[in-house]
Amino acid sequence: MSEKIGRRSFLEALGEFGMASAVLASFPWLQSCKTGKEQGITSEKVHLGIIGTGSRGQYHMTNILNFVPEGQIVALCDIYDVNLTAAAEMVPGAKLYDDYHKLLEDKSVDAVIVTTPLHLHYRVTLDAFEAGKDVFCEKAMAHSIADCYDMYQKGVRSGQIFFIGQQRLFDPKYLLAMEKVRSGEYGPVVNVRNYWLRNADWRRPVPSPELERQINWRLYREYSHGMMTELACHQLQNGSWALNMYPEKVTGSGSIIYWKDGREVYDNVAVIYTFPNGVNMTFESVISNKHFGMGEQILCKEATIDLPASRIYLETPPVKSGIEQMIADIEAGVFSNAVFAGTSWNAETASADTGLAIMPEAQGDGSVEIMQAFCRSVITRRQPEKILEEAYYASAFSLLGDEAMHRGEILTLPQEYRL
Amino acid sequence: MHTLIEILFVHHDRQKAEAIAGGVEQMIREEEEVFSRHLPESPVAGLNMAVGSMKVGETLYFALELCEAMRKETKGYFDIAALSSFGERPAYKCIPSNHSVVRNSPEVMLDFGGYAKGYALEKARQMLSEAAENSALLNFGNSSVAAVGTHPFGEHWCISPQRNPEMVIHLRDSALSISGNGLSGKSHIVNPIDGKTAVKNYDLGVTGKSALLCEILSTALYAAPESEYEKILASFSGYEAVKVY
Known part of the structure; x- marks a missing residue:
């Protein structure tokens, strides 16, 4: 059970339930979950910068380090040095910043993960688009509906890959x-x-x-x-x-x-x-x-x-078999009566439980899968359908x-x- | 038989227990191949389609003779031709000289559903008894129950009807069959005398030694008017009927 769903090919796991094609049709953003091999991806890696290295930022870092081989953390940014120091210990060698503008100027960074407090999402994300970076921003999108709408529109117009961290998707x-x-x-x-x-x-x-x-x-x-x-x-x-x-x-x-x-x-x-x-x-x-x-x-x-x-x-729910109950009682050393006798049982009523x-x-909550999908989308330059609309609403x-x-x-x- | 079959018995050797259960299952499958009118290759399906007489195997011939005898003993209320259009009875004739059968008309449709369930249950009970199992319970579709010996921790098996869980029926080397509309209220038992569906506000249980006779009697009594109950049961010593409200 060590290789559970979510730690191997997500779509492969769905396929075992006969659901892969049906799920893909209903939830088109899952195309981005296809493995690198399925999408023709070679060994390319996405160089990631983390803006906001608090608990949520470190959570994503842990997932990337352990489960997302397509992502490589190269830069970290935080104005709170306690968090920045803790994050730096997780990724020795990553460049450290206390001003996200400086991180955005870093040409070695392909994409940023925005895990700042909510009120900063809008400004940081828009600046990242300006800097030509792809963005994974934590939810909620922004502090106001107007800002969310503007982020959506600017994200679409930028041509950058843009995910919001709605991991349940x-x-x-x-x-x-x-x-x-x-x-x-x-x-x-x-x-x-x-x-x-x-x-x-x-x-x-x-x-x-x-x-x-x-x-x-x-x-x-x-x-x-x-x-x-x-x-x-x-x-x-x-x-x-x-x-x-x-x-x-x-x-x-x-x-x-x-x-x-x-x-x-x-x-x-x-x-x-x-x-x-x-x-x-x-x-x-x-x-x-x-x-x-x-x-x-x-x-x-x-x-x-x-x-x-x-x-x-x-x-x-179908009626539980009285015989099954009696067997359980006998195994427990109990003399009981079984309630099951009645008119003929209908096979059609016992197909479920x-x-x-x-x-x-299933393991996890989708956080690993969404980060894998983000990195694969950055590599293939394909923004998944509908993902941004779902997040916006x-x-x-x-x-x-x-x-x-x-x-x-x-x-x-x-x-x-x-x- | 398109029904739920459960066997409960206690055995110290799991492999032997599984072999016994497997034997019962095999027997039931073989009986189904003979008695099911829904299997195109079954003798009963062939008989329902036959033009003129048809020679049948020993098991089916015995069943046809027994069913006709039971029809007479139950004043006509147990009838494997009950689903046919109302008409002349007996609906078929058995020809002993060559074990063949001929229906009175092409409209006669023979249905062994109730008989086959009781017959298979009786054979299963015998198989378990012969395997020296003195503690077994068999459930065929909840409506037919047979007990071998006693409960491992008691003097009998205690069975309660779904319709009235407070009622307890004791079984010990005996059987129970319940007929009726159940909790669904949907009736499927036809009174062969008038061709109408029997509708009552209770289910009817019959207990006695033979699972097959319990099955036959519960079907016949439910189809019959209450005024006929005593007359029908008078021919069957050791069998009791109980109304389940």
């Missing part, structure tokens, strides 16, 4: 589940539920008070929109994927109920997105209770798909949800921001 278990949902196998989608529950203050240690806003940027609206841009942005794609359409309107409510420590972003939110066909998608988040953890569920008429657990629960695993072998709707809560209104995405 490359998570095998999500892809297979979505393919099943979109095939109609489980009837129409009637609801989409997303939630993310934690029980912690969401703070990071601050060595000196003047660094509070720099380090805990997630807590301040000048830099972040809190749960919506840091958490909801991951999950709002689920509804668009499952329904193959984008939300029509959004409303919600948020407040600070527990962590009243000077933060400006909400510590609990409940948002409802409504699609053109009337189906609702919810996003809820609380950081003062973690019992139910993270959940993403597609509710169909005939089944519920639990995306993170990669399981399907049928609405009408409850809690069916979709892809039990995920960011735009997370920001729109935040705005709806703050204004206390039902909002629609303005026409000028629709692609």
Whole structure:
């Protein structure tokens, strides 16, 4: 089990489920997952610069060093020397910068990975395009819908390869589940539920008070929109994927109920997105209770798909064999009665099972696959179809949800921001 | 037989246990090849298509004779020709001299579904008994159950109907057959006397020594009006019927 899906050819793994061609047809950005050999790539490597070497930057670095042979980290940049030093220890020999403009001037850098605080994504990404660099930028795209839209348009016009780190787009278990949902196998989608529950203050240690806003940027609206841009942005794609359409309107409510420590972003939110066909998608988040953890569920008429657990629960599960139960009891030394006698069993009703695993072998969350795909796209100079559109709308709707809560209104995405 | 078949028995030797189970499975497949009217090459399919008389093998000939005897003993309510258009009974004649059979008309369709299940279950029970298994339970499609000996930890096997899980039926070297509409409410048992689908607000279980007779009786009783129950059961000593609500 050491060679699990996600650590070898992703499409090969999907092919084992007979899904490769179907998944490629539905999710065209996966063409970029083809192996180098499949795409005629030789031994070329992408020289990468990391802008922002905090936890997320180091996470991507670890993946690149271990699982992305097409990528080579050659430069690192951060204004916070603690993070820069830690990152430098991971890649001895990489050039170090404390000004991203200098890194962008570095001709040895082909592409940059932008893992800065949210409010810097827009400026850094646009400067990278100006410098002729390909860009992998973490989600959410930007701090405002207008900036997201501008990033999208400028990214397209630049001709550079441009990815946003929506790793679920490359998570095998999500892809297979979505393919099943979109095939109609489980009837129409009637609801989409997303939630993310934690029980912690969401703070990071601050060595000196003047660094509070720099380090805990997630807590301040000048830099972040809190749960919506840091958490909801991951999950709002689920509804668009499952329904193959984008939300029509959004409303919600948020407040600070527990962590009243000077933060400006909400510590609990409940948002409802409504699609053109009337189906609702919810996003809820609380950081003062973690019992139910993270959940993403597609509710169909005939089944519920639990995306993170990669399981399907049928609405009408077949009755468990009474004999099977009796065998389990005998093995446990129990004298029991079996409840199964009845009128004739119908073979047609026993073709499925409850809690069916979709892809039990799947490992990881798509972060490795998306980085592999980015590097391969840089090498082949082929921007995957739809990937940017999906990312744009995920960011735009997370920001729109935040705005709806703050204004206390039902909002629609303005026409000028629709692609 | 297009149904679920489960065998539960306790054996200290896994290989022997698997061989016993394999033997039962093989027997069931062979019976199906004889009795299924859905297999084009089966004798029953051939008989349903035959023009004039048709010579049949010993197993099928025995079944045809027994089924006709059971039809008479159940006052006409167990009838393997029940799916045929309402008409003359008996619907076929057995010719002992050459083990051949002739249907009364081309419209007669013989269906051994209930018989074959009970017959195979009875043979499976005998096979397990002969293999010196004194603790086995066989389930054919949930509607037909046969017990060999007792539960490993009890004096009998305890079986509860899906329709009424509170009810407990004790089996010990005996069988249970349940007929009815089940929880789905869909009826598939035809009253051969009037040709109408039998509909009742309960399922009907029959217990007794032979799995085959249990099967025959539960089918006949469900098809028959309640006023006929006692008359039908009077011919079958040791068999009891129970209504399951």
